[in-house]
Amino acid sequence: MSVANGSPYDENNIFARILRGEIPAKKVYEDDYAFAFHDINPQAPVHVLVIPKGPYVSMADFTANASDALVSGFFRAVGEVARQLGLEEDGYRILANAGINSHQEVPHLHVHIFAGRPLGPMLSRGM
Template sequence: MSQQENPSSLRLQILTCHLAASSRNMASEKEAALAAVPSDSRTIFDKIINKEIPAKVVFEDDKVLALRDIAPQAPTHILLIPKVRDGLTGISKAEKKHCEILGRLLYTAKLVAKQEGLDDGFRLVINDGPNGCQSVYHLHIHLIGGRQMNWPPG
């Protein structure tokens, strides 16, 4: 088993990533990332899409669902998720067949940002893999706004 495949190594990478973050709000994200294991299993987002788990939905069409994050990092923090995963567990798994949904997600982010009154700007974030601190292996975009963003991000 290589170091990348070793679950202990994966947990250490995730922990190292999250220890670098100084925000107290990151505690629950650290726990979620530590518990995450990349897989094609059903995720919490699949359950939300299927209405098995309630969510504060702000936009929905036949391809995309947008909902408020339960641990917001800004006054506006919305997650945009494709309704059909089709192997798209993270952006690094994107294939040519995913181009349409990736464009649809970005366009929907623009629509939702306008709906939310984020006229002064916003940030889009896609976490990918252990070093990107991805905690749910179902591609999703974080739409964050309503405050001044810092650069570089942590």
């Protein structure tokens, strides 16, 4: 079982439930390693989430505990989603939050793909 910050993976988080088909999602892409779908509260004209097929809380958890095939397949899926959506020419941003200070809202590793307009600076400069 994956653990992050001392807490075990929550099998009932929304992304785990989406992977099990208990909650619908507007699918963009799926393979043996990943599932990609449109965010229900988009922060850009294109806002897609890509999640690995497995119980991983964060990037650190994922890269420490997933098989090499899953890690490789997941990152290939992120690239494939960007290609299929035609995001290469104008550009896109990939973001993965981990933990409280990053404002991770769902305790399942997920990568956001943002595109469709100029996105501005990556972080606010205020401290």
